Amino acid sequence: MKLLSLGSGSGGNATLLQSGGTTLLIDCGFSLRELESRLAKADLTASCIDALLxxxxxxxxxxxxxxxxxxxxxxxxxxxxxxxxxxxxxxxxIHHFHANGASFRIGEVDVTPFTVPHDASEPCQYVFQANQKRLGILTDTGCITTHIVSQLQGLDALVLEFNHDINMLEKGPYPPFLQRRVGGNHGHLNNCQSADLLRQLDHHRWEHLICAHISEKNNAEQLVRDAVQGVDGSLNERLQILEQHGPSQWFAL
Ligand SMILES: [Zn+2]
Ligand SMILES: [Zn+2]
Incomplete structure (x- = not known):
């Protein structure tokens, strides 16, 4: 299984996950033209996408x-x-499923959705399993629930939101209503919340910790690295930071 981000953050999100002959796109937060251009930078075309989740x-x-x-x-x-x-x-x-429903299979990948607190109609995040590897994705989540912690056990890699630093959000350019939305229980994870989640997960065998949905205005890469370092210094060697403005490398597991 391998994963590549085409961009991550409030300006647009799209992530490719490939296993064997199956290619999934998770979210498509860019215009088609922009998506095609980002795929081209990674030597890919949209015709390789088997399903969009x-x-x-x-x-x-x-x-x-x-x-x-x-x-x-x-x-x-x-x-x-x-x-x-x-x-x-x-x-x-459209194939419908319940945010907290049963796992389903697309091609060679088992997909398990799970519900998260976020200010949308029926938001979910995912755990993907293929070839005895488990990869979790968690972004756009206002707070960590026991349900999220239980869903993210036994992973080999995690894509995790580090949206904002609390102080930077408070002193930053967002108007008060937007600060309350982003920082609220149905908004986005701050660095401390994501670090707390890491403490509750067995991350010792993870191959990658991929930090995602980082605010360009209310966070800084070094603060994310410091938060991870505060949990477990050995995670820093496996830490990757996703960019808003272009595709990442492939992360294999
Ligand atoms: Zn988002
Ligand atoms: Zn959202």
Whole structure:
């Protein structure tokens, strides 16, 4: 199994996951043209995408989803709430599942959705399993629940939101209502919350900790590194930071 981010942050999110002959795209928060250009930088084309999985209906996750699906005939997997939020009531291309429902399989990948507290209709995040490897993705989450902790046990790698630093958010450029939204229980994880989650997970055998959805205005790479270092210095060697403005390398596991 391997993973590549095409970009991560409030300006747009899209992540490719590949195992054997199956290629999944998780979220499509870029216009189709932008997605194609980022795929090209990674020597890929959109025709390689077998399925699109959505986490929730916010624009930074679904901006190009409908166009991608139509243009390339890509089936979409989403909760009923997400597809309602996207106003896609009639679309026959959508496979619905419950945010906390059973696992399902797409090609060679087992997909387990789990529910998260975020200000969207029926948001979920995912654990993917293939070839005896388990990879978790957790972004766009306001607080850590016991359910999230139980879903993320036994992983080999985790993509984890480090959205903001509390002090930078308070002193930053966001208006008060937006500060409350981002910092609230249905907003985004701050560095301390993500570090607390790491303490609750057995991360010793992880091959990668991939830090995602980092705010360009309310966080700094060094603060993320410090937060991880505070949990376990050995994680720093396996730590990767995703960029907003371009694709990452492939992370293999
Ligand atoms: Zn987001
Ligand atoms: Zn969101």
């Amino acid at each position: 959505l986490t929730h209906e916010h624009g930074d996750h679904v901006k190009g989803a409908a166009t991608l699906s139509r243009r390339y005939n890509v089936p979409v997997w989403a909760t009923a709430g997400t597809s309602r939020g996207c106003k896609w009531h009639q679309d026959s291309h």
